[in-house]
Amino acid sequence: MLVNVALVIGTFLFMEGVAWFTHKYVMHGFLWSWHRDHHNHHKGFFEMNDLFAVVFSLTAISLIITGVEIPELRFLAWIGAGVTLYGxxxxLFHDIIVHRRVKVKLDTSGRYMQRxxxxxxxxxxxxxxxxxxAFGFLYAPKKYDRSVKQSVADSKSSAV
Structure with missing residues (x-):
């Protein structure tokens, strides 16, 4: 049981590295054609960029099905669960909170969310x-923290 929980949590944490690498070298690399519309204004709800979610979803589903169907590979189901949890x-963070693709009122005033x-x-x-x-999705280095002075200056300039 503890091993399964560790597999889910470990995979979830590992996925941020996979996402960073994929974003930097695949999305901004040879599959820029899928990612380009995400960096530009467009009409419609869906983007070509959503194909990456399909690829990761199919990967997670394949891992879960393989782990459930083949007892010797049961650990793959837990890895698939970690990929799903990351997804x-x-x-939630990228599509709903940051890009507001689904209109939900959420408090984003916390330091982590702001970063x-x-x-x-x-x-x-x-x-x-x-x-x-800044290719990460759920982690950003402290250099993206806004200093108190900067926050005050920004709020004063936006009030003018």
């Missing part, structure tokens, strides 16, 4: 394949 949080959102907005300042930074 859920990715959807994640700021890093993602900085990532989206670049509308091309090259030159972007």
């Amino acid at each position: 859920f949080f990715y959807f 994640i959102m700021r890093a993602h907005y900085i990532h989206h300042k670049v509308h091309t394949k090259e030159g972007a930074e």
